[in-house]
Amino acid sequence: QVQLQQSGAELMKPGASVKISCKATGYTFSSYWIEWVKQRPGHGLEWIGEILPGSGSTNYNEKFKGKATFTADTSSNTAYMQLSSLTSEDSAVYYCARATGAWFAYWGQGTLVTVSA
C-alpha cells in the first residue's frame, strides 16, 4: 500500500536551514507528483509547491519561492524539502502528499519544525 514516511521533528535556530525528507513506498515513485503543504495554527493549510521525481520538474507557490527548495532521489524513493533562512513564521507542521490527478490522495504523517533561539 502507498505510504509516505516523513523525517522527525526539528528544532532550529533563526537563520538556519532545515531539510525534511519524505520516503515513499508502495508505488512507482518517479511517476507521481509529491506535494508539500504547510500547516500553522490559525493559518490553515497552505500549498508550498510540488515536484515530479522522475523528471525533477517543480512548481512553487509564489509565496514560498526563495524559501523552499524541492529535490528528489529516485534511487531511494525519497523527496526532500529544504527551508532556508528560518524565522518564527516557518514554525509549522509540514506535510508531503502524493497527488493523484487533481487531489492529494496520500499524506505523510507530518514533520514539526520549530524555530526558536
Add this chain to the structure above:
Amino acid sequence: DIKMTQSPSSMYASLGERVTITCKASQDIKSYLSWYQQKPWKSPKTLIYYATSLADGVPSRFSGSGSGQDYSLTISSLESDDTATYYCLQHGESPPTFGAGTKLELK
C-alpha cells in the same frame, strides 16, 4: 489566487444528524474540488475528489456535490468518529488553495 470560502467555520451536531459543509470558490473550478478530514495531531485524510467521487475506504455516509463555484460535503448521519476538522481544496487553477476549515463537534 482562487479564494475558497468555507462555512461554517465551526459547528455542533447531534449523533444521527445530517451535516452539510460548503465551499465557495472565487471563480469556476470545474469540479477540481476535494475534501479532507483531519483529526487532532493527525494528517489529513482524503474523503472526496473531483467534487463527487468517494475515496477508497471512506464510508458511504459521506458524499460530495456541486459544480462551478459552489460545492458541499454532506454526512448523512453523523457518527462520533466524524468529529474532526474538514477542509476543501481546489486544484482547478494553480496554486491549489484550501478552505479555512470547519471544526465539527458533537452536541
